[in-house]
Amino acid sequence: MRALQLAHLRAVPFESLSIHLGEPISLGSDALFDKVVDRRRGGFCYELNGLFAELLTALGYRVTLLAARVFNGGVPGPLFDHLALRVDLDEPWLVDVGFGDFADEPLRLDERAEQRDGGGVFQIGLAPGGHGDLDITHNGDPAYRLTARPYELADFVPTCWWQATSPQSHFTRSPVCSMRTARGRITLRDRKLIHTVDGERTERVLEETELLPAYLDHFGITLDRIPSAGA
Template structure:
């Protein structure tokens, strides 16, 4: 993509290439059913990964750059990148999309504002769409529904918090993140994205992770040099890899071809397993 010209959204050719990347034919008119197919396909095709941080690659919050990384370079990313790119695909398909700022819970306390980027998609009702949070719902969640919502990954609940319209999203009763109801432009996520990518206090700088949803609903994760298979019931198997085996695993399990392993900080483990 040409970064010297003004970005005006995906061209028809770029949209077709993105749909091919996630293995979905042209979905037709926007609908809740089509949105669910797109989300599930994205989760099973584009890995959650933080490898750019450990390869010395800049994380650029520019729509064209995000789409190019996912589609042309056949990489993944973390929340700002994955949901930022997916928003561009959805908009090109006629969906009304807003970028929501989330605060990820660490135990009982939420993190800082803009800690997470999720999507609000408005059809006949608003939906929460998220392809950038690792283990989370496979299907869109109803933002206005206050009862439990069943998903292949568990039971999700959207709970109002405070007097300013914030929403807590719970998975199996455990809070995952707190959403600000107002949409923000992508650029507003830049400062926290930079912190997440550079601060020694960020868990993204402490270890490498690359994780992808499996067809059966489990996950395959390369955490440092540990290859982890998590079954749908939560059972785990792990195997320590050599450097050569890790490079092969990136290619065979995630479709990512690297000429070198990410930095040594990736040996510690961690991530979206």
């Protein structure tokens, strides 16, 4: 499972390009497989973790879809803000290939001490309120609040639509495409290309003529037009 998660992170980008290309986003199994596998694209949490859950289930893992509330300014957002996975082996594990810059490997859900991997330092603690929710931190910053109740992928469809269409969603503000590399991460946010290598970050603003080749060269994504905000 560790190997599968890291391989996915290094091969499938976290991206919001469909929103800025005017493409519909479907959480149906066939549509997800066509987009990620056949068309060699990526997606955001509902798509990536939704399809990864199908892969793990097909391989015999016991997978549960969990809803999470992403922290913004220290305040958790609405339910279904994020989709993450629980996988039960000899103990429960948090698996998440759809949060962008996050853990390289599954995290132990019952472990309260710090957990470290190539993606940083993570810690899981009980959230206030006594409902069994868990707060996940990344390098000391709150990432999201994970609920304990299981859901189906269809339960995330309304919030997926909101994330893809609302002016209040950060996904609609500018296109982003990001992927883990062997030594860090590469991200193309609108026209800014960001390389992080061994903790060192460099940025460059691309010319318009460089954008489509950059999507292909860095992420393996072939596009026939440039994603633009407001599409």
